[in-house]
Each structure stands twice: as structure tokens, then as C-alpha cells.
Amino acid sequence: xxxxxxxxxxxxxxxxxxxxxxxxxxxxxxxxxxxxxxxxxxxxxxxxxxxxxxxxxxxxxxxxxxxxxxxxxxxxxxxxxxxxxxxxxxxxxxxxxxxxxxxxxxxxxxxxxxxxxxxxxxxxxxxxxxxxxxxxxxxxxxxxxxxxxxxxxxxxxxxxxxxxxxxxxxxxxxxxxxxxxxxxxxxxxxxxxxxxxxxxxxxxxxxxxxxxxxxxxxxxxxxxxxxxxxxxxxxxxxxxxxxxxxxxxxxxxxxxxxxxxxxxxxxxxxxxxxxxxxxxxxxxxxxxxxxxxxxxxxxxxxxxxxxxxxxxxxxxxxxxxxxxxxxxxxxxxxxxxxxxxxxxxxxxxxxxxxxxxxxxxxxxxxxxxxxxxxxxxxxxxxxxxxxxxxxxxxxxxxxxxxxxxxxxxxxxxxxxxxxxxxxxxxxxxxxxxxxxxxxxxxxxxxxxxxxxxxxxxxxxxxxxxxxxxxxxxxxxxxxxxxxxx
Amino acid sequence: xxxxxxxxxxxxxxxxxxxxxxxxxxxxxxxxxxxxxxxxxxxxxxxxxxxxxxxxxxxxxxxxxxxxxxxxxxxxxxxxxxxxxxxxxxxxxxxxxxxxxxxxxxxxxxxxxxxxxxxxxxxxxxxxxxxxxxxxxxxxxxxxxxxxxxxxxxxxxxxxxxxxxxxxxxxxxxxxxxxxxxxxxxxxxxxxxxxxxxxxxxxxxxxxxxxxxxxxxxxxxxxxxxxxxxxxxxxxxxxxxxxxxxxxxxxxxxxxxxxxxxxxxxxxxxxxxxxxxxxxxxxxxxxxxxxxxxxxxxxxxxxxxxxxxxxxxxxxxxxxxxxxxx
Numbered sequence: 169x170x171x172x173x174x175x176x177x178x179x180x181x182x183x184x185x186x187x188x189x190x191x192x193x194x195x196x197x198x199x200x201x202x203x204x205x206x207x208x209x210x211x212x213x214x215x216x217x218x219x220x221x222x223x224x225x226x227x228x229x230x231x232x233x234x235x236x237x238x239x240x241x242x243x244x245x246x247x248x249x250x251x252x253x254x255x256x257x258x259x260x261x262x263x264x265x266x267x268x269x270x271x272x273x274x275x276x277x278x279x280x281x282x283x284x285x286x287x288x289x290x291x292x293x294x295x296x297x298x299x300x301x302x303x304x305x306x307x308x309x310x311x312x313x314x315x316x317x318x319x320x321x322x323x324x325x326x327x328x329x330x331x332x333x334x335x336x337x338x339x340x341x342x343x344x345x346x347x348x349x350x351x352x353x354x355x356x357x358x359x360x361x362x363x364x365x366x367x368x369x370x371x372x373x374x375x376x377x378x379x380x381x382x383x384x385x386x387x388x389x390x391x392x393x394x395x396x397x398x399x400x401x402x403x404x405x406x407x408x409x410x411x412x413x414x415x416x417x418x419x420x421x422x423x424x425x426x427x428x429x430x431x432x433x434x435x436x437x438x439x440x441x442x443x444x445x446x447x448x449x450x451x452x453x454x455x456x457x458x459x460x461x462x463x464x465x466x467x468x469x470x471x472x473x474x475x476x477x478x479x480x481x482x483x484x485x486x487x488x489x490x491x492x493x494x495x496x497x498x499x500x501x502x503x504x505x506x507x508x509x510x511x512x513x514x515x516x517x518x519x520x521x522x523x524x525x526x527x528x529x530x531x532x533x534x535x536x537x538x539x540x541x542x543x544x545x546x547x548x549x550x551x552x553x554x555x556x557x558x559x560x561x562x563x564x565x566x567x568x569x570x571x572x573x574x575x576x577x578x579x580x581x582x583x584x585x586x587x588x589x590x591x592x593x594x595x596x597x598x599x600x601x602x603x604x605x606x607x608x609x610x611x612x613x614x615x616x617x618x619x620x621x622x623x624x625x626x627x628x629x630x631x632x633x634x635x636x637x638x639x640x641x642x643x644x645x646x647x648x649x650x651x652x653x
Numbered sequence: 654x655x656x657x658x659x660x661x662x663x664x665x666x667x668x669x670x671x672x673x674x675x676x677x678x679x680x681x682x683x684x685x686x687x688x689x690x691x692x693x694x695x696x697x698x699x700x701x702x703x704x705x706x707x708x709x710x711x712x713x714x715x716x717x718x719x720x721x722x723x724x725x726x727x728x729x730x731x732x733x734x735x736x737x738x739x740x741x742x743x744x745x746x747x748x749x750x751x752x753x754x755x756x757x758x759x760x761x762x763x764x765x766x767x768x769x770x771x772x773x774x775x776x777x778x779x780x781x782x783x784x785x786x787x788x789x790x791x792x793x794x795x796x797x798x799x800x801x802x803x804x805x806x807x808x809x810x811x812x813x814x815x816x817x818x819x820x821x822x823x824x825x826x827x828x829x830x831x832x833x834x835x836x837x838x839x840x841x842x843x844x845x846x847x848x849x850x851x852x853x854x855x856x857x858x859x860x861x862x863x864x865x866x867x868x869x870x871x872x873x874x875x876x877x878x879x880x881x882x883x884x885x886x887x888x889x890x891x892x893x894x895x896x897x898x899x900x901x902x903x904x905x906x907x908x909x910x911x912x913x914x915x916x917x918x919x920x921x922x923x924x925x926x927x928x929x930x931x932x933x934x935x936x937x938x939x940x941x942x943x944x945x946x947x948x949x950x951x952x953x954x955x956x957x958x959x960x961x962x963x964x965x966x967x968x969x970x971x972x973x974x975x976x977x978x979x
Contacts, residue, residue, distance in 0.1 A: 174813070357660045589823075623664065627671040635676060638818035 169212035171421045172375055172643075179209065180425065187429060188355050199326045199349055202429070206331035210294070217293035220258055225321075225328045227254045228303045232310045232317035232324075244311060251307040255300045262293055267496030295335030297493060301460055303328055306342035308464055315343050323349035332425040336418050338436040338456035345433070353430030358619065365615045366424030368633045373417030375641035377597050381410035383642070384584045384594070389552050392562050396571030399584060400562045404545050407552050409598055412440065415454070439605035441544070444536040446510045449544060457493070461486050480515060484508040494551070499559055503551040510543055676815050684817070687788035687825060689832035691840065694740050695785045695824070697850055701738065701751050702789045704758045710735035711765045712850070713752065715743055717900045718768030721952045723961035724849040730965030737850030742781045744773045746880050747802065750786070750794035756891045764894045770950065771902060771916050774881060776874040780806055784825035787817050853954045856947035860905050868911040873919060885927045896968070897924050901934040901960060904941055906949025932967045934960070 169175050183205045191197040211218050231251040238244050306327070309315040318324045327346045333339075388395050388403035395403075419436035426433045436456050443449035450458045469482040484505070491504020549566075553559035574581050583591035607613035618626055688699050700706045710733055712722045718739035727735050738755075740748055745767060752765070780803045789795050790810055800807040809816045834840070888895040899917050907913040917935040924931035939945050945956030952960055 355654050355657050355661075357657045357664070360661060623667060624671070627668045628675075630668065631672045631675045634672065635679065635818070638676075638815055641819070643819055 169209050171418065171425075172371060175212065179205070184428065192355070195350075195352055196320075196322055198353070199320075199322045202326040202331070202349075203322060203329060206326070206329035206334060209331040210329065210334055213294050217296075220293055220296065221299065221329055224255060224258065224300070224303055225325050227251060228307050228328070229318070229321055229324045231307055233319070235307070235310045236317045248307060248311045252304065255304050259296055259300045262296055264496045298337045298339055299328060299334060301339045301457075302342075305339070305460065305464065306346070309342055315346070318346060318350075320350070330426070330431070332422040332429070332431075333433055336415070336422070337454075338419055338422065338434050339460050340433060340456070341460075345431070348431050356430070359427050359430060361619045362615045363424040363426075363428035364630075365618055366420045366427065368424075368630060368637075370417040370420030370422075370424060371637055371641075372633055373413035373420065373601075375637050375643065377601065378410045378414035378417060379642035379644070380597075380640070381406040381413075381594065384586065385410055385552065387585050389554065389558070389562075392553075392558050397566050397568040398573045399571065400549070400566055402573070402584060404549055404552070405598075406594065407548050408441070408541070408545050409601065411548070411551075412437070413601070439609050441541055441602075442537055442605060442609055443540050444533055445514055445540060446507060446543065447514055449540060450507070450511070457490070461490055465489060480512045483511050483515070487511065498556050499550045499553050502556070502559070503547050506547040506550065673814070676818075680815055680817060683826065683829045684788040684790075686829040686832035686836070689835045690828035691835060691846065692828055692831045694743075694782065695788075695828045696846070697738055697740055698751065698785050698789065701755050702792060706736050706738070707759050707761045708736040708849075709733040709761055709763055711755065711759075711762050712737045712739055712768060713745060713748070713765060714739040714768030714898075714900070715745075715770050715773070716741035717770040717902075717950055717952075718898075719850070719852050720854045721900055721957050721960050722766070722768065722851060722964075723853070723957045724851045726958060726961040727965055730962065731968065735849065737848075737852075739768055739850065740785070741852075744770070744775075744777065744877075745884065746773075746777060746877055747781060747798075749880070749884060750792065750798040752884060752888065753794040753797075754792065756887065756893070759891070759893075762893055764896060765888050766896045766898055768898045768900050769920055770900055771871060771910070771913065774873050774877050774916075774919060776872055777802055777877065779803075782824075784821045784828070787821055787825060788828075790817060851957070853957060854947050854951060855954045857953070858903075858943040858946050859948055860903075860943075861948050866909075869909055870911050871913065871916055873915070878919070878923065882923060882927055885923075885929055895929050897929055897931040898964060899931070899933045899935045901937055901939040901945075901952065901956075903943070903946045903949045907935070907940065909949070930971055932964060932971075934963070937963070939963070 169179060183201070186205075187198060187201055191201045207218055207221075210221065228251055231247050235244055235247050238247065306315070306324075310317045318327075323346065326349050327340075327342065330340075330345070385403050385407045388399050389407070392400070416437040423433045423435070434456055436454060438452040438455065440449055440453040443452055466482055466486045469485065470478055471482065472479045474482070485508075487504040487508030488501060489504070491500045491502070491507075494500040494503070546563075549562055550559045553562060574583055576582075581588065586594070604613065618629060621629070687695065688703065690696055690699060710727065710731065712718055712724075712727075712735065714722075716739070719737060719741055722737045722739065724735050724737050727733075738751065740751075745752075755762070780799075783806070786795050790799075796807070796811075799810065806820070810820070813819075885895050897920060899920050902913075913935075917933055921931060921933065923929070934940070939952075939956060939959055942956075945952055945959055947953040
């Protein structure tokens with residue numbers, strides 16, 4: 169079930185009423201409702217994949233319980249690896265089986281050995297990368313004795329399958345989300361208003377910005393031979409905002425929906441395109457994933473408590489794995505590698521995001537923000553390209569401006585298939601987004617500041633956003649970009 | 654808890670009322686302004702919906718008819734008044750509501766000329782340019798037409814609040830602005846179009862058929878044929894004579910289909926079965942001249958003159974045979 173669908177618009181009020189007005193007296197019943205509705209929400213895509221969630225839930229719940237009681241270190245390790253292998257096994261099979269098979273075949277044929285193996289027609293279960301990481305965090309934290317394992321299977325099932333963040337995060341830590349299922353939630357009008365504003369903002373980002381931009385991005389990236397340097401640059405800038413608005417829009421809706429049900433989810437984005445370094449960018453972009461990799465990969469590898477060269481290697485490994493997590497394609501691996509390399513360079517030259525205030529502070533910060541934005545955009549080329557060949561083709565012709573931006577089509581001048589007013593309008597949208605991010609960054613705009621306004625003014629803002637979504641929204645795009653990961 | 658719920662109910666009701674009434678007023682105002690536009694296709698729909706046009710001869714059809722029927726020539730030759738109500742991209746069944754509405758009020762019309770193109774009786778595709786009739790979505794004929802052809806869209810328009818905002822495109826809002834201008838300048842909707850719905854296209858021929866492409870096939874729809882026959886009966890029941898015209902298509906265009914000849918045969922069969930007059934241009938001299946077309950399906954200005962003159966002559970001959978009066 170998609171957040172921007174009629175199905176969800178009907179589903180969520182029903183769950184809301186049952187949750188707050190029918191099951192509110194009994195916490196276990198309320199959690200059971202969350203589990204049931206989450207399974208309905210997930211099963212809406214393909215009910216067969218519910219078995220994966222169920223299996224993962226049972227395995228991790230049992231492993232967690234056993235880990236708590238087990239004192240033998242070897243047995244504890246076996247238990248941990250059982251959970252890791254089950255979870256990563258699912259992920260590996262559904263997401264990476266064909267990738268590894270194809271690459272093995274290519275590698276052997278390179279050395280003159282022909283191997284015949286048929287790739288499988290595997291459908292990737294929606295959100296598998298997200299809930300797998302979430303359940304893994306539980307087992308690892310229990311193993312490290314950072315968390316008491318739960319004895320409540322319903323609360324644990326609700327933690328694994330909690331529908332607002334089930335398919336695309338934020339990837340919650342058991343230490344943060346699980347205790348919220350043990351605590352009685354109170355109906356709060358403030359939470360509902362907060363949630364509603366977040367949902368509206370998320371829908372605006374998704375339907376008005378991301379889905380409109382995707383048409384232009386797809387046009388260029390699905391047929392790069394027909395375009396030139398200026399088109400690649402504009403399409404990549406649009407993609408930078410498409411993926412930001414698509415994913416942060418989803419996170420906003422997830423956070424907003426969870427808040428309406430009395431849960432606080434972690435923030436996943438904090439104005440990433442205002443970053444002054446790549447290091448800072450990763451503290452602002454997909455925070456739940458980058459902190460997951462920090463805690464469960466980077467630190468166990470030694471983090472920065474080892475030699476400088478080992479630290480830099482660890483950084484590179486984390487970004488390589490992060491790229492691979494996004495998808496079974498070399499383009500994602502290269503994307504991760506680019507970020508890793510830049511971060512290593514930043515570490516070596518000690519480029520810091522927060523520089524000392526000086527009279528050149530603003531100018532220097534603006535230059536850094538711009539520079540970081542273009543580096544991130546360059547990496548996005550690999551992320552978005554359909555193949556490494558396409559990415560190489562685009563990067564090699566990035567500064568070939570022989571083809572003009574405007575094109576005559578049936579007597580009309582179009583810019584990447586758009587009339588001028590729409591093309592300019594897209595840049596206006598980017599401007600609006602930047603202003604919004606700037607105001608939020610400087611504490612001049614927040615959910616609370618809107619909630620504190622006079623009701624008529626507040627309702628006018630809601631009406632304006634809804635009208636904007638209805639007028640300018642694109643309702644043809646079906647998926648959120650990050651669902652494929 | 655109780656206080657919070659009371660607060661929630663109080664503010665939610667207030668907020669919903671505010672939002673719904675504001676959006677309703679905006680939607681209604683835009684829709685009203687669109688109905689006052691005389692621009693292009695939306696303008697034509699408005700002329701019928703507001704009962705402004707009532708010619709003796711009404712032409713209906715798609716873009717082929719819109720660029721082909723030169724009203725000035727028809728009026729002079731036939732000594733009558735006429736209006737070209739053909740709408741671009743719209744086979745007759747998609748704009749059936751226009752005929753239904755026209756028949757409810759027309760007092761002067763005695764002939765409806767139906768310009769048919771090769772796709773007119775094929776399976777109907779997706780909804781085309783809904784912004785042209787969206788402002789009249791409450792009209793019973795529009796509703797019926799949408800319900801029959803696009804039940805899903807009908808459900809959404811009927812049950813999803815403010816769905817017209819989603820369905821409308823920038824042309825709709827452009828028409829709202831033009832409508833506002835018309836209101837402010839007290840424009841006469843019909844006088845502002847001296848060509849009376851005819852849209853001449855001044856361009857030279859371009860063969861859009863790629864010889865290397867495989868031949869296309871016309872898939873006629875039994876349902877479309879039945880509905881079309883019902884329209885003919887309905888027109889006749891209002892004492893109006895329907896006349897079918899198979900509009901000319903350049904030979905290159907005809908050759909792009911493996912079964913083009915089935916189309917004039919089918920229309921001739923319908924004409925015979927329903928006892929309707931027909932003028933067939935599928936094999937006329939016009940179809941062999943590139944000078945008359947700007948692409949394989951559409952006549953240019955010169956072609957429109959030739960076609961309109963020919964059609965007037967044919968109609969006059971038929972009139973002489975049947976003793977009809979214009």
C-alpha cells in the first residue's frame with residue numbers, strides 16, 4: 169500500500185479510529201492492532217512475502233531470548249550468527265542472487281571458462297533491506313547486552329512490522345522504538361497536528377516535486393544517447409531533488425503517521441544539500457542508515473580508534489557496503505566508492521564543515537555548500553544511470569554542449585520535453601525547497617510554529633498546501649524510489 | 654484524554670469545514686470562469702452547453718473535420734448557416750454529450766453532418782483532454798457519457814472530492830483566465846469566431862508514414878458501431894437529417910493500414926442499414942494529391958477549400974434527388 173494512494177487514505181483513518189477509540193484501553197490489544205494492520209499494509213503488495221517478515225520475527229525473537237539466558241560466549245556467537253545469516257540470507261537471496269551469478273559467469277568467461285547457469289526470476293520483496301537491518305540491530309544490541317530482550321512477542325512483531333516505517337524506514341533501533349511499544353500511548357491533539365503537518369509536507373515533496381521531476385529525469389537517463397551535456401547536468405540536478413524529496417517525503421509521512429499513533433521516529437534527513445562537506449552530508453542524509461553503518465559496521469571494524477590508514481580503509485569499506493546495500497548493481501557500488509573516496513580526501517586535508525566565523529564566513533560557506541552539492545550530483549549520475557555503460561557515456565559527455573537545451577517539437581519550444589513555464593517552474597520549486605530548508609535549519613519554521621498560529625491562518629496554510637498538491641501534483645508515478653532498495 | 658478528544662473533534666470539524674468550503678468555492682469559481690471561455694475546443698463545448706449556437710447545419714467530428722469543413726464555402730454554396738463543431742482528437746462517441754445537449758434545445762437545425770475518420774468506429778482509447786468538458790461535469794449528458802466510456806474516471810469525479818483539480822491541466826486554468834477576460838470585456842462568445850469553428854491549417858504535406866514500419870490494423874468495435882447507430886436514430890427522432898461523410902485520407906495514409914478498405918465498407922453498410930445519406934471521399938480524387946494535405950489524415954487550407962466545395966456540390970446533388978430543403 170502506497171502512502172500516496174486512495175487505499176492508504178481509506179486504510180489509515182480506519183486504523184486510527186480502531187486504535188484510539190476501540191483498543192486504547194488495552195496496550196497489548198493496541199499492539200496487536202498495529203501488527204494486524206501492518207501485515208495488511210504489507211500484504212497489500214504481495215501477501216506471500218508476509219512469510220519472510222513472520223519468519224524473521226520468530227527467529228530474532230527466539231534468538232534474542234536465548235542470547236539473554238546464554239552465558240557461553242561461543243554459543244552466544246553462534247546464536248548471533250544464526251540471526252545474521254537468516255536475515256542476510258534472505259536479503260542475499262532475494263536481492264543479490266542474480267547479481268552474483270551473472271558476475272561469476274562473466275568472470276569465468278573472461279578467463280575462458282564458459283559456465284551455464286540460469287538466473288532466477290526473483291521478485292524483490294518491498295522493504296526487505298529496511299526491516300532486515302532493523303531486526304539485525306535488535307539481535308546485535310541484545311548480544312552486546314545493550315538491550316534487554318523482549319518477552320512480548322506482540323510488541324516485538326509490532327516493532328519489526330510497524331507499518332509507517334516498514335518499507336522504507338527510518339531504520340529504527342530497537343533501543344529507541346521497542347520501548348515505545350511497552351509504554352501506554354496517550355491521545356494527544358498536539359501529536360495529531362504535528363503528524364498532519366509532517367504528512368502534508370511529505371506529500372508535497374513526493375507528489376509535487378519528486379514525481380514531477382522524475383518524468384524529466386527518466387526521459388534523459390533512459391535514453392542518454394539522445395541528449396547532450398546541458399541535459400545531463402539539468403537532469404542530474406533534478407534527480408538530486410527528486411530523490412531527496414521522494415525519500416525525505418516518505419520519511420516525513422512515516423514520521424507524521426507514527427506520531428499520530430503516539431510514536432516518535434528518528435529524523436532521517438536534515439537539509440542535506442546545505443552541507444559544507446561530504447562528512448556533514450552523511451550526517452544529514454538518510455541518517456538512520458548512515459548511523460546504522462557507523463554503529464554496526466564502522467565501529468566493529470575499529471572505527472577511528474585504529475591507525476589512520478586503517479580508519480580510512482574502514483571508511484571506504486562502509487561506503488562500498490552502503491552502495492551495495494542500495495542495489496545489486498555496479499552503479500551503486502561506484503556511487504558508494506565515490507563518496508568513500510571523497511570522505512577519505514576530506515579526512516586527509518581535514519576539511520571541516522563548521523569553520524570559524526570570519527568576515528568571509530558566509531562566502532566561504534556558500535562556496536563549500538555549492539561544491540559539495542556538485543560533488544553529490546556527480547555521484548548521483550552513477551546512482552541513477554541504468555548501467556555502467558550509461559554512466560560512462562554521460563560522464564564522458566558531461567561538458568559537451570553541442571546540443572542546445574531547447575528543442576522544437578510540433579512548433580513548440582520545449583526544454584527537456586517541458587514548456588518554458590514548467591521548466592522555469594521546476595527551478596522555482598527547488599528555490600521554495602531551499603527556502604523551506606533554510607528556515608527550518610535556522611529555527612524559523614517548524615511544526616510547532618505552525619501549530620501556534622491562529623486556527624484560521626493555520627487552516628489556510630493546510631488548504632494552500634492541499635490545493636498546491638492537487639493542482640501541481642503528478643499522480644501517475646506509483647512507487648517511491650527507495651522501495652526498490 | 655477526554656479534553657484532548659474534544660479539542661481534536663472541535664478543531665478537526667472546523668478545519669475540514671474551512672478547507673472544504675474554500676476548495677469548493679475555488680473549484681466552483683474556476684469552473685464557472687471556464688464555461689465563459691470561447692477559446693478553441695473548450696469554447697466549442699461551452700457554446701453548446703450554454704445553448705448559444707443553433708445553426709441550420711451542424712458539423713460534428715474530430716480534427717479531420719475541424720480542419721476540413723470550411724464553413725464560409727459551405728454557407729455560400731448551400732445558402733444556409735452552419736457551424737463546425739468538430740473537436741480535435743475526439744471521435745464522435747467521446748463527444749456524444751454535445752449532440753445530446755444540442756438536440757435538447759435546437760430549433761433551427763435541420764441537418765447534422767457527421768465527419769468520420771478511420772478511427773471513429775474503432776475501440777475507444779483513454780479519456781482525451783477531459784479539461785474541455787470538466788467545467789460541465791454536473792451536466793447529465795456529460796455524466797452519462799463519462800460513465801459509459803470511462804467508468805473509473807466517473808467514479809473518481811463523483812466520489813473523490815475536488816478530483817477535477819487532479820484531472821485538469823494548464824489549458825483548463827488558461828481557459829478560466831480567458832473566461833474572466835470575456836466577462837470583464839463583455840465579449841460575445843460566438844461573434845469572436847468569424848470562422849465558425851473551422852480551424853484552417855496552412856502547411857505543406859509531410860508523409861508521416863514510415864514505409865519500413867509494419868502495417869497497422871483497424872480494430873472496429875461492435876459496441877462503438879451500436880452506439881453510433883443509436884446516435885443516428887436519436888438525431889432522426891428530432892426531425893434532423895444526419896448525413897455521413899467519409900472524410901478523405903491521403904493514399905499514403907490509407908496504405909499504412911492493412912484493412913483500410915474495411916472502414917468505408919463498414920460506414921456504407923451502416924448508412925444502408927440506417928437509411929442514412931452518405932458521401933464517401935475515401936477514394937476521391939483529393940486522396941491522391943499531396944497539395945491538399947498537411948499530413949496523411951488532415952487537409953490543409955487548399956484541401957479544405959476543395960473538400961468543402963466538393964461536399965457542397967454532392968449535398969446539392971443529393972438534395973436535388975431527394976427534394977430536401979436546406
